[in-house]
Amino acid sequence: MNDFLEIQKSNLTDALVEHGFATTGRLLDDEQCQLLIAGYETAEYRNHIKMARYNFGRGEYKYFSYPLPPLVQDLRMRLYDRLVPAARIWAERLNMNNHYFPANHIDFLKTCHDGGQMRPTPLILKYGPEDYNCLHQDLYGALYFPFQAVILLSEPEVDFSGGEFIITETRPRMQSRAHVIPLKKGEAAIFAVNYRPRKTVKGYSRTSLRHGVSKVRTGNRYTLGIILHDAK
Numbered sequence: 001m002n003d004f005l006e007i008q009k010s011n012l013t014d015a016l017v018e019h020g021f022a023t024t025g026r027l028l029d030d031e032q033c034q035l036l037i038a039g040y041e042t043a044e045y046r047n048h049i050k051m052a053r054y055n056f057g058r059g060e061y062k063y064f065s066y067p068l069p070p071l072v073q074d075l076r077m078r079l080y081d082r083l084v085p086a087a088r089i090w091a092e093r094l095n096m097n098n099h100y101f102p103a104n105h106i107d108f109l110k111t112c113h114d115g116g117q118m119r120p121t122p123l124i125l126k127y128g129p130e131d132y133n134c135l136h137q138d139l140y141g142a143l144y145f146p147f148q149a150v151i152l153l154s155e156p157e158v159d160f161s162g163g164e165f166i167i168t169e170t171r172p173r174m175q176s177r178a179h180v181i182p183l184k185k186g187e188a189a190i191f192a193v194n195y196r197p198r199k200t201v202k203g204y205s206r207t208s209l210r211h212g213v214s215k216v217r218t219g220n221r222y223t224l225g226i227i228l229h230d231a232k
């Protein structure tokens with residue numbers, strides 16, 4: 001794993017606070033991506049979801065069990081460390097009452113677990129031809145961390161085509177806006193779980209963000225999702 005999260009620390013915080021999403025550059029190398037893809041078929045997971053069954057789209061995903069694989073555990077803790085400064089700024093601007101983000105992830109998870117959110121949320125998602133993911137937000141209980149990450153494990157235009165990562169923003173009484181986020185293999189998009197603050201004359205209001213994946217045209221597209229809060 002490279003040190004890009006270290007290098008990008010200040011820029012990442014600025015980009016997230018301002019826009020609600022950012023890309024990181026490469027975090028996982030080819031071998032690490034392949035390890036996670038291979039594990040999709042062989043490792044043990046706590047749950048396997050087929051999206052069509054819940055009208056989430058078409059495709060499937062699997063939630064890791066605790067203890068997480070070391071690679072996923074390390075990435076989750078490092079992401080938390082890097083995202084805490086932006087999360088604290090947002091907590092104030094979004095009036096996230098009863099949310100406190102301690103300096104390290106272990107302490108944050110303790111607050112999740114104390115509130116009954118005990119189940120791990122990192123997951124691997126697999127999309128084949130014609131698969132897609134409807135626009136959604138990933139909330140798993142009352143307590144949440146305002147940013148999450150998705151890391152592309154497959155090579156665009158080689159392993160798959162189509163399957164763009166999409167974020168939409170909806171402001172009250174205004175039309176929605178869409179962003180297509182180009183991702184390289186091994187790179188993460190970091191984005192708002194549900195809201196981002198938007199400056200107004202009176203302070204800050206909330207803009208609602210949703211994310212999803214456009215239809216995969218060919219091949220298989222795998223991603224690793226890292227959500228920082230645990231689930232009820």
Ligand SMILES: [Fe+2]
Pocket residue numbers: 136137138211
């Ligand atoms: Fe999601």
